[in-house]
Amino acid sequence: MPTRGTSVDVRTGSHGSQCACSSPRESHDGLRTRVAGLRLRDVSVQELMESHSVKNKPAARRSTQHSSPPGGLGKAFQGLAGDSSLYAAYSKEIDDRLAQLFGSSRDLMSPRDVFVRMRGAFPALVREHLAAAGWEKRLGHESSDTISHWNEYPPELHPLDFEWYFTPDCADYLADAVCGRGKTTLCLGVPTVAAAAIRKGRNVVVLDRNPLIVRRFPALLRSSQLWLLDIADCEQHLARADVVLFDAPWYLEDTYSWLAVAMRAAKAGGLIAFCLFPRLVRPTASAEREAILEAAESAGKVEVLEDAIAYETPIFESEALYGAGITGFGNWRRADLVLVQRTTAVPRRMSAVRPSRPSSTWLTYLLGRRVVKVRYSPARTAVRGGSVRPLPGSVDFVYPSVSARDPRRRSIDLWTSRNRVAQVGNLESVMGILQLLENGGCLGTAIRSVYRASSASGRREIEHAFRRLLG
Ligand SMILES: C[S@@+](CC[C@H](N)C(=O)[O-])C[C@H]1O[C@@H](n2cnc3c(N)ncnc32)[C@H](O)[C@@H]1O
Numbered sequence: 001m002p003t004r005g006t007s008v009d010v011r012t013g014s015h016g017s018q019c020a021c022s023s024p025r026e027s028h029d030g031l032r033t034r035v036a037g038l039r040l041r042d043v044s045v046q047e048l049m050e051s052h053s054v055k056n057k058p059a060a061r062r063s064t065q066h067s068s069p070p071g072g073l074g075k076a077f078q079g080l081a082g083d084s085s086l087y088a089a090y091s092k093e094i095d096d097r098l099a100q101l102f103g104s105s106r107d108l109m110s111p112r113d114v115f116v117r118m119r120g121a122f123p124a125l126v127r128e129h130l131a132a133a134g135w136e137k138r139l140g141h142e143s144s145d146t147i148s149h150w151n152e153y154p155p156e157l158h159p160l161d162f163e164w165y166f167t168p169d170c171a172d173y174l175a176d177a178v179c180g181r182g183k184t185t186l187c188l189g190v191p192t193v194a195a196a197a198i199r200k201g202r203n204v205v206v207l208d209r210n211p212l213i214v215r216r217f218p219a220l221l222r223s224s225q226l227w228l229l230d231i232a233d234c235e236q237h238l239a240r241a242d243v244v245l246f247d248a249p250w251y252l253e254d255t256y257s258w259l260a261v262a263m264r265a266a267k268a269g270g271l272i273a274f275c276l277f278p279r280l281v282r283p284t285a286s287a288e289r290e291a292i293l294e295a296a297e298s299a300g301k302v303e304v305l306e307d308a309i310a311y312e313t314p315i316f317e318s319e320a321l322y323g324a325g326i327t328g329f330g331n332w333r334r335a336d337l338v339l340v341q342r343t344t345a346v347p348r349r350m351s352a353v354r355p356s357r358p359s360s361t362w363l364t365y366l367l368g369r370r371v372v373k374v375r376y377s378p379a380r381t382a383v384r385g386g387s388v389r390p391l392p393g394s395v396d397f398v399y400p401s402v403s404a405r406d407p408r409r410r411s412i413d414l415w416t417s418r419n420r421v422a423q424v425g426n427l428e429s430v431m432g433i434l435q436l437l438e439n440g441g442c443l444g445t446a447i448r449s450v451y452r453a454s455s456a457s458g459r460r461e462i463e464h465a466f467r468r469l470l471g
Helices: 045-051 073-081 084-103 111-116 123-133 168-177 191-199 212-216 218-222 252-265 285-297 315-323 407-411 427-438 443-450 456-469
Strands: 008-010 019-021 026-029 184-188 203-207 225-228 241-246 266-276 300-310 334-342 360-367 370-376 414-416 421-424
Touching: 084 123, 111 123, 168 191, 168 300, 184 191, 184 252, 191 203, 191 218, 212 218, 212 225, 241 252, 252 266, 252 285, 266 285, 266 300, 285 300, 285 334, 360 427, 370 427, 427 443, 443 456
Parallel strands: 019 225, 184 203, 184 241, 203 225, 241 266
Antiparallel strands: 008 019, 026 360, 266 334, 300 334, 360 370, 370 414, 414 421
16 A cells, blocks of 8 residues: 655755655645635635736636537637636637737748647647638648657656646756856756756756656756755745746646745845746636736836747647647647846735645556556545546547646546546556556556456456556
8 A cells, every 4th residue: 555645854965965755656636626716825816816906807716728528629618717708708819819820921830830829729729719710721731840859758747747848948048048047046846947957067956746857857866955845845945046947837826826935935136937828828817927927026027038938748738639639739838938036025915825735646656658647545445346447528548638627637536648547446456456567567467466356358348448548
């Protein structure tokens, strides 16, 4: 039985680094499916939004990312956004942006070039708007830049850790343009930049809750400090830094509370730099951005570099997009880079804001390059019968979404780095199989040993399901 992962403090002693490691078996669901009504530790999101300029926009508290169910995205989005006028305004913004793009040039545009310019609107949704407005005939060939670099750093990235990594060029750029601005940079959730900066001989302190970053980037062991902790547990460990750089999960609560941590961690006169999600990422994104930028301005002089940040498309997102019938997207995601020159003391309303702790526990299994996560709850290890079954409506276990607001997400018990998801019947048996696979066993033997009492045909069915799920 896996242990619940209290953090253990491990001092490596090597190269003078410190490494506070949580169990690699355990990771947490930092998924903030809970914008509406959810409390930051001291300030509710509602208060937060109301304290900024989004008053009287109740729907602005409901955020959504994009799912792509069969039968059209529009309706599904409207349901997720929860407010038809907000959704209509969002739809119009997407149409206006497309009209602006295609109106300003008579040339054909590759799908990727369109997606890159759509301010974060999910390609499956953009494709729907393109078709509805008749712009599809202006699409050129798919560009050759549709290959991601995810192969370069196994194990694979996982959506539950929000692992959208920067392109190598972008990581390099940030290592120079941001980490070069001071003697020490505190890197919060930016392992690719930390690794690039270390390779350039810069001094960095690294904080990230995912221990797998060290396997992907062994250079991190040469950081001056390496804290493998949740950000909610880090502050007592951190000394003040000249520069603080962070890339939080793309939600209001996360970005806002990470900004509060960054303000407390940056020296007076220091620099805070962070990635800000673009305004069409969901219907509420513009209002959320305003709230975040207003908070940033309370700490100093703010500069926003639009679309300065480029991400690789991780394999889990490629799978979601292929599952939704989209190709040619390449490395389509962009974000703005926000620079805050800290001139004032930490504003009172920010000093009370703390990141919240994860609400669920996910156990992590490494099967070769694959990362498989299982939602762990001691109360339900053997509640239901059976092994794994697909989510209703999914084909071959593929989940065509990376959205934290997709209502189907709540019923996911097992999630792979190839964006295959399943509901789990007998959790203990499924964990037993994954453990045997992680130890190098083969699937047939693992199933025979865990499902000894089942019939041969029952075991064949279980094996077939696992093969598709782990494919
Ligand atoms: C959005 S990704 C950013 C990665 C960045 N773009 C890069 O290329 O280095 C978020 C990172 O923060 C980490 N992370 C997510 N939630 C966290 C939390 N609550 N505490 C600490 N780290 C967290 C993840 O493990 C991941 O490395």
